[in-house]
Amino acid sequence: MEFILITGRTIDQGKFKEHAKITEKYMESVAVCEMHIDDMMKIGVRDGDNIKVITKDGSVVVKVKRSKRIKTPGVVFIPFGPWVNSILPSETEGTGMPQLKGFKVRIEPTSEPVPDIKELLLKTYGSKK
């Protein structure tokens, strides 16, 4: 199913990035997708399940979290971080700034695990020689 993805800051994302981005706490704070309960029911997932978020640039597995803040079905939120950035488009339309909020993504349930930071880097960008 298609959704509009918003990225942004959260207090936990800000707090745990200061604990170092290689920690589990940081991963738990940013490798999550907040969704409206109606949307979760539509794609058949429950709080804490894994989902695959797909764009034309790639896909990433994150955990789904029921949002109390998103009031409109069709809009999902993922905090800033390497997980969401690994699927974002790089086009800047001559401004130097890619569009990091409000673009279309496809979301589907998955049984694949959420990769930790090292697995994510290895899978997305390969190993450094």
Place this chain on the structure above:
Amino acid sequence: MQVVSGVLCPFCGCCCDDLEVIVENNTIVDVRNACALGASKFMEYATHRNTKPLIRKNGELVETTLDEAIKQCAKILAEASYPLLYGWSNTSCEAIKVGLELAEEVGGVIDNTSTVCHGPSILAIQEVGIPGCTLGQIRHRADLIIYWGSNPWSAHPRHLERYTALSEGRFQRAAWKRYLSRLILESARKRRYRAAGRVLKGGAAALPPTEEERRMLPPPEERKLVIIDVQKTRSADLADIFIKVEPGGDYDVLQALRALIRDEELDVDRVAGVPIEELEELADLMVNCRFGIIFFGLGLTMSVGKSRNVEAAIKLTRDLNMYTKFLIMPMRGHFNVTGANIVFTWQTGYPYAVDFSHGYPRYNPGETSAIDILSRGDADAALIVASDPVSSFPRRAVENLVKMPLVVIDPCMTPTALMADVVIPSAFVGIEAEGTAYRMDHVPLPLKKIAEPPKGVLPDAEILQRILHEVREIKGVS
């Protein structure tokens, strides 16, 4: 035990300078007055610290000496034909100044993190100017405070308390009491709705809202808080008025407000999902306030429209000055991103995305900006200072960044450092090294050194000076 007072927080653009840090045997044991983000930085900075210079050999990062790491970094930069020097917003102005000198020496491109935050705001300001002020003026005088596409509760937690709605100004009262009453009212409403859900057919929806719930605007003489965003953030819970805009609809709403404050009628029921009555009410508030301010965040710069959204917001502010005093300010993220823009401009004439490859500074965001250079695959080496582009850049840009020789100067092992060829640990600016930072309203403030860095770990400015010296040695420049 030593209590260091008047410490500046090196986290966000608020640059709160009233922190008290308690130090015992060179260890920070407590911090007072900081928000959750600032406290996290002071209390955790030493936990996952990298203290050893690293160099990549046979695919693995292994320990090396500082001299070797600096020599290798200088060699990479000196041999590159188009190196990218990126980061700079989490370090001191003194380090940025040396970085600019280094960029000129190696004929590279130097860009700071505003390229992926308020770069579009800078483009808009260069088009139409900006009516700005200091945060002190807002604290003492503003009676209408608008946050547009910004969630200070999460990104700048003390902004409301130190500078705007919740601050006690000379001519404006803090709105704490009102927000607490609203909180109590809201929790009573939730209890009533839950009870109604159990009793009434149709549940809570059958219970009409009370007049108090419908509109809880303070009396005209009190300062008001308006939040405009695509979702009801925690900041919106504090607001007197919350306006929910459809994603990508900010430009439409801004232009509709420009029309409404000129008393023009709009022949539509809604604009980007916002009922026209709500916009008319906001336009009335704007025109009738005595001193208004719009703080705008990445909701405008990262959404479709980008610099045009900011341009429309500035033009709205300009139009409002025909009726009253109105100002506008970007909510800057990193503690010294404003300083990076200022030092870049002093030294080169341009605030970010500066290209020295022709021997003189050129500026053309979209061409000379970091994301575009990396996405095209133009750069052939990179030096990253106090930043983590592997976490904050989009995929294609990162794919090309990690392919090239990559040097990272950072106190922590970031995802970018994990993919680097040379890693040089540096002292935490504002904790282990002093310097200067600029607050989001362009006020320069001193950063304090409150603890000694680990043995052998130098501040960014000193590391960069040594790299610059080595580059000049390689190039035979005295």
